[in-house]
Amino acid sequence: MLRSIERAQDSIQLESYIFADDIVGQAFCRALIERARSGVKVKVHIDAAGSLFWFSRKMQNYMRDNGVELRWFHRWSWRRPWRYNHRNHRKLLIVDNRIAYLGGFNIHKENSCKHYGEARWRDTHVSFDGSLVSVAAQLFDAFWHGKLRSQPLQKAEGSKLLHNQTLSCRHRLRCVYGEAFWKAKKFIYLTTPYFVPDNHTLRQLCKAAERGVDVRLLVPRKTDVRIARWAARHIYALLLESGVKIYEYLPRVLHAKTVVTDDHWSMVGTSNLDYRSLFTNYELNLVTINQELASKLKQQFIEDLSLSECISLNDWKKRDGLSRWQGRVAMILKRWL
Incomplete structure (x- = not known):
């Protein structure tokens, strides 16, 4: 830059x-x-x-x-x-x-x-x-110039720049996430530093795993916002029971925001998968069917998994009382995270 x-x-x-x-x-x-x-x-x-x-x-x-x-x-x-x-x-x-x-x-x-x-x-x-x-x-x-919901005309197909609050749709990125999870046939590889989704998005992700899609979620072990990690961990059990594979990235703070599905659709940008990005903040994402970019993001995701720990349902159910209490407190504040 x-x-x-x-x-x-x-x-x-x-x-x-x-x-x-x-x-x-x-x-x-x-x-x-x-x-x-x-x-x-x-x-x-x-x-x-x-x-x-x-x-x-x-x-x-x-x-x-x-x-x-x-x-x-x-x-x-x-x-x-x-x-x-x-x-x-x-x-x-x-x-x-x-x-x-x-x-x-x-x-x-x-x-x-x-x-x-x-x-x-x-x-x-x-x-x-x-x-x-x-x-x-x-x-x-x-x-x-203060026109916060302006959306320029773009081609119906191909690559697009999308922000989450427009005159026609106040929660556009939420709809894009949900549609991508619903359409996925083979896999969903999702990287986000803060995972505090709304119930609709969470259900779409779980339903994809339940119908046989390989759903993998990569989140950080080290974070700059601890309460967001507590909230994410509170819903691990629901995800794991649905068949979602969860990985925590170990070496350093993970701040990437990417999604790849089925080798051809990908999204990268500024939005986290949390309430603030979906409903409150102004974000901007690149959504594309460019297979080269999807391949590179997929490759990076797989490399990141090699530096991550996979969370198992049995081990997660054995977590201590403090972790459970932290999760419950964080979920009360989830709409502000």
């Missing part, structure tokens, strides 16, 4: 949930400013809650003083306090309307092998070009 920014000639549009004033964020800051000084139109849209304790006023002023247009998404307002709960969780970069990047990567050192070493987060980000870049730019501009 930095290389693309450094080569920009006309425009840079960047959205990030977290933009940290650390060694990685500072590198992005310098690159954005250098391009702005060269006459490139640079727009940066940062979520006010996601970056609250990461970004700094010094970096904000430095960017603005050097030609970068910077906006905060949904800052706290006493007039409209309820909107603070609705966050822009998207991570999107568009350069020169030529290439775009989308996925789980925030702008912070935790995603950098160079600066965080082997403990860096395991994440998935994709780049794409062609007509979808124009769609991404339209989605960025819509958010920039």
Whole structure:
């Protein structure tokens, strides 16, 4: 992404949930400013809650003083306090309307092998070009101007960029997940860092396993949000009894958000499989029938499984009382996770 920014000639549009004033964020800051000084139109849209304790006023002023247009998404307002709960969780970069990047990567050192070493987060980000870049730019501009449910026209078939709240469907990604699970014939390989689905999505996943689909769920053992892990573990038994295979990724924090079904359909983007992503936050996912991407995501999933522990139903039923209590508490708060 930095290389693309450094080569920009006309425009840079960047959205990030977290933009940290650390060694990685500072590198992005310098690159954005250098391009702005060269006459490139640079727009940066940062979520006010996601970056609250990461970004700094010094970096904000430095960017603005050097030609970068910077906006905060949904800052706290006493007039409209309820909107603070609705966050822009998207991570999107568009350069020169030529290439775009989308996925789980925030702008912070935790995603950098160079600066965080082997403990860096395991994440998935994709780049794409062609007509979808124009769609991404339209989605960025819509958010920039406060049109949060705008959805550009796209081809009926092929690859699409989907966000979860549009004028025609308030919970679009929930419908996409459910349809993908319902249509799957051979396998569903699902990776998510926070697994707190609504009952409908959970039932669709269980029904797929019950009709013989190979359903595998990969979640992290190490996490940055413990209560979300407690909630996920509370529903392990139901999934395991339905035939879903659950794996916990061991080496480091897992932050990837991907789905692959039947070798031809895949989805990658910013949404977790939890209540906030499905119903509250603003997300953006790439949905495609590109078999090459599906093959690469499948291969990565299988590699991740080799570094994971498979959870068995018998062992899970023997877990201690504290784990059970944590799960019950977390499920009370599931709609906020």
